[in-house]
Structures are given as structure tokens and as C-alpha cells.
């Protein structure tokens with residue numbers, strides 16, 4: 001960076017130099033780091049996106065946590081426990097990434113448990129059957145991977161690096177989900193029916209995880225210009241469907257969309273319209289489990305307040321002791 | 326704390342390696358292993374109830390880790406035990422009734438609040454530490470190998486519970502009260518851990534006589550409780566009998582939940 005001493009003390013020209021540097025980083029597809037200058041809008045967008053992503057990981061522990069105590073074999077119980085724990089870990093990395101942008105974890109958590117913040121609406125669907133552990137892994141973690149692999153190259157360094165770690169584990173999760181469904185589909189009549197019924201329920205919500213269609217997605221363009229988002233919602237959704245169709249064949253499940261058909265000309269599978277009215281309902285908080293999910297996390301947080309307070313008091317006392325001695 | 330994906334599943338001595346090793350447990354050893362496996366399984370099931378409900382996210386991860394370790398130990402013991410009757414770990418976990426479970430009663434006690442869970446963990450982890458240290462010397466190679474792997478994990482569980490005992494005991498007036506209450510609630514079930522275990526009869530050199538573990542346990546637990554500014558409870562011991570299939574009212578509902586799906590589909594694999 002160049003500039004005389006007087007220029008640096010002048011705020012607007014400091015911003016100008018920062019802005020030029022920021023533009024240069026984006027143009028060269030390089031990482032923006034916490035100490036770099038960045039536009040307020042970029043910072044705000046990232047805080048919103050990363051904290052929503054963290055909240056999704058945390059809330060996402062519930063629909064699967066629901067089956068830990070009832071998993072039908074000890075091996076599946078161990079895998080599921082490890083998975084739910086991984087999701088807690090993802091939430092923790094992401095909160096740390098967001099903290100580098102100048103927001104603290106208490107504030108973010110407060111936004112989550114008061115219902116002020118959004119999280120992925122997919123977790124507002126319930127998990128009435130064991131097969132849902134398969135569908136969530138295969139479809140929900142699967143969609144998450146399609147969304148998140150490009151985010152490993154997101155321009156903001158701490159976010160991109162968190163995504164690299166997370167994606168590795170998500171692909172584990174997807175394979176485990178696929179395996180659950182495969183065992184069910186190779187099992188008894190009742191098990192096959194359980195798997196198909198579950199896939200029927202999760203398929204469309206999973207496709208909606210990529211967000212509204214491109215012509216109805218106002219913020220996407222800006223995020224793409226900032227090298228946060230690399231592909232449009234519809235592009236990612238298409239990739240996901242292209243990946244699912246052959247996997248569904250191996251499983252022997254039917255995807256609940258009669259319009260799925262190979263399109264030679266496009267080199268992609270065509271698929272039917274999604275019910276976006278339903279998506280907006282769930283997004284607006286009217287999904288089957290919205291209130292339960294937030295209430296449960298808030299309850300855990302409130303029940304644990306005295307524990308956190310004790311830990312703080314203990315740590316403070318030890319610190320004072322150390323200073324005194 | 327390091328957080329790695331599916332840690333327990335990729336470690337060396339596992340239920341899978343035991344199941345495929347072809348080693349068959351003599352029946353008396355298998356009966357002993359069932360007791361050890363049930364202790365760990367029932368505790369893992371209880372700890373699993375905390376996941377997504379812990380006081381902070383770090384504790385969701387920590388309690389999940391401990392539950393996963395316990396479940397790993399349970400699977401190893403039960404896999405080995407099941408070899409005696411050409412069964413599987415799941416046959417034992419899912420298709421035995423309450424009176425066939427051999428866990429000590431401490432492990433089936435409800436979680437209560439966080440302090441009560443920590444109190445149970447303190448007792449459990451110090452007991453397991455003493456037990457597995459001794460079991461490493463077993464002349465039964467499989468039991469010794471399971472214990473040798475488990476001990477490293479249990480050392481961490483001891484640290485975790487002792488640290489929380491200190492934080493809660495010396496934190497605030499309220500947390501001190503809760504922690505003392507937690508200790509008081511679980512203490513009736515301590516004596517049973519060290520009482521004569523009928524399953525160890527005729528297994529000299531193979532099984533560990535629990536009576537030999539008490540001295541070490543008492544020394545460590547008293548020291549930890551005193552350092553946390555709390556008192557060792559003096560409550561009458563519960564009647565016990567877990568190793569003979571006698572349980573408190575809490576085991577039935579726990580098993581009903583754990584076994585419900587597996588029993589709805591007998592013969593199915595998952």
C-alpha cells in the first residue's frame with residue numbers, strides 16, 4: 001500500500017486504499033482476511049450468512065438427536081451420536097468464523113433462541129421414522145455438500161477454511177445416510193416401505209434448500225460479485241438432481257417427481273416445479289416444528305444458565321488468585 | 326479438545342474386530358463381560374439423552390464424546406460376550422428383558438440436572454478407571470485389550486467430571502448447593518459398585534474382584550470432593566442387586582425406549 005502520512009490519517013482516503021485493495025483481492029480471486037478493509041455490506045452479508053449457517057448446524061442436531069436413544073442397532077447408535085456431535089462441532093467452527101467479523105457468540109445465540117435469526121428451514125420438518133436418519137443424511141447432508149463445496153472457495157478466508165473442514169465430515173454423513181437407506185431397501189417389506197415413505201417426504205424440502213428460483217433471489221447477484229456465492233440457486237439445484245437420480249436407482253427408491261427425465265439436449269435431468277408456497281410457509285415460521293426447535297434450544301440454554309454462571313465465577317476466582325499470588 | 330469425525334468407530338479394538346476375530350468367550354467369562362458391557366451401555370444411553378440439551382455447545386460435544394466412548398466399550402464387551410452363544414451384540418442389547426440386564430443400579434439412575442449427571446459421572450469414571458486399570462492385567466486377552474483401550478478414554482472422563490465438580494462446587498452458592506444435592510442423590514448407589522460380584526466367582530486372574538477397587542476409589546473421590554469444598558454424603562446404601570438382574574424403576578422405561586424399534590422388526594438388519 002502506498003500513501004503519505006497525511007493521506008493515511010485521512011479516513012476517506014484510507015477507505016479508498018482499502019477499497020482498492022479489496023477490489024484487487026476479489027479480482028484475483030484471493031482471500032479477504034479479518035484485518036483487511038471490507039465494505040459494510042460485505043461484512044453484514046457474511047455475518048448473516050455464517051451465523052445462519054451456524055444456527056442451522058445447531059438446530060439440525062435436534063431432528064436426528066431425536067433418534068439417538070432409539071437407534072435400532074448399537075453400530076447405528078454410535079454413528080448417529082458421532083454425526084450429531086459433528087454438527088455441534090460445525091456450529092462451533094462457524095460461530096468462531098463469524099466472530100472474526102466483529103459479532104460475539106452471545107449475541108448470535110441470543111438471536112437464535114429468541115427466534116430473531118433464521119436457520120435452514122429444512123430442520124423444521126419432523127423425523128417420525130428411523131428411515132428419516134437415512135433421508136437426512138442422503139438428501140439433506142447431500143444438498144448441504146452441493147451448496148458448501150463451492151463455499152470452500154468463498155472470498156472470506158475464515159469462512160472458506162471452516163467450510164473445508166466441514167465438507168469433509170458432511171460427505172461422511174451423506175454416505176452414512178445412503179447406507180442406512182440401502183440397508184432398509186435390502187431389508188424386509190416393512191423396511192422398504194419405511195424408506196420410500198421417508199424419501200417421499202424429504203425429497204422436495206431438500207431441493208428447496210438451495211433457495212428460491214434465480215429470478216426470485218434478489219441477494220444472489222451481489223453475493224456472486226463478492227465471490228461468496230459461486231453458482232446460482234438453480235444451477236446448484238440442477239447439480240443435486242443430476243447426482244440424486246443415479247443414486248436413487250442404486251437404492252431402488254423412487255424419487256417423488258414424475259417429471260424427472262433425462263434431457264439429452266441440456267445434458268441434465270429435467271424435473272418438475274416445486275411448491276414454493278409451502279417453502280415460504282415454512283420459512284415464515286409455519287413449518288411443522290419451527291416453534292419446538294427454537295423452544296428446545298432456548299430451554300437448554302435457560303436450564304444451563306446457572307452452570308455457565310458457575311463456570312465463569314470459578315474461572316474469575318482462579319484468575320484473581322493467580323494475580324494475587 | 327480435539328474433535329474428529331467418528332473417532333470411536335475407526336479405533337483399533339472395536340466390536341467389529343472382536344466379532345470377526347473368531348475368538349469365543351468361555352461362558353463364565355461371557356457372563357462377566359455382559360455385566361461390564363451393560364454398565365457401559367446403560368450409562369451411554371443416559372448420556373445420549375443430553376445431546377442437544379446441554380448447558381452449552383461445548384458440553385453437547387463433551388458429553389457426546391463420553392457417551393460415544395462408553396458405547397464403544399459396551400459394544401466391545403457385548404460383542405465378546407455374545408460369541409459364547411453365537412449371538413451378536415445387538416441380540417444382547419435389544420432382545421433381553423429388564424431382569425436379564427446385569428448393570429449396576431448407579432448407571433440406570435436418571436440424569437437429573439447437570440450437577441447430578443456430573444456426580445454420577447464422577448463416581449462412574451473413577452470406578453471405571455480403577456476397574457480397567459486392574460482388568461488390563463486379566464489373563465483373558467480380549468478383556469485385557471478392551472480395558473487397555475478403554476483406560477485412555479476413561480482418564481479423560483475423570484478429568485472432565487473432576488473439573489466440573491470443582492467449577493460447580495466452588496462456582497456460585499447456587500451451583501454449590503446443586504452439586505452437593507447431586508452427590509447426595511447418587512451416593513446410595515456407590516456401595517453396590519464395590520460389593521461382591523457373583524459373576525466374578527471362579528474367574529480368578531480373569532475377572533476383577535470389585536472389593537479390591539474400593540480403597541483407591543475412596544481415596545480419590547474423597548480428595549476430589551474435599552477440594553471442591555463439598556462433603557462426602559452419608560446416606561444409607563441402596564439394596565443393590567443389579568448384577569443379579571434386580572433394578573430400580575428407572576431401567577424399564579430406558580430399555581423400552583432403547584429397544585422399541587428393534588423389537589418392532591424382529592430379524593431385521595439395519
Ligand SMILES: [Fe+2]
Nearest residue numbers: 057086087090
Ligand atoms: Fe454439518
Ligand SMILES: [Fe+2]
Nearest residue numbers: 087141170173
Ligand atoms: Fe452433516
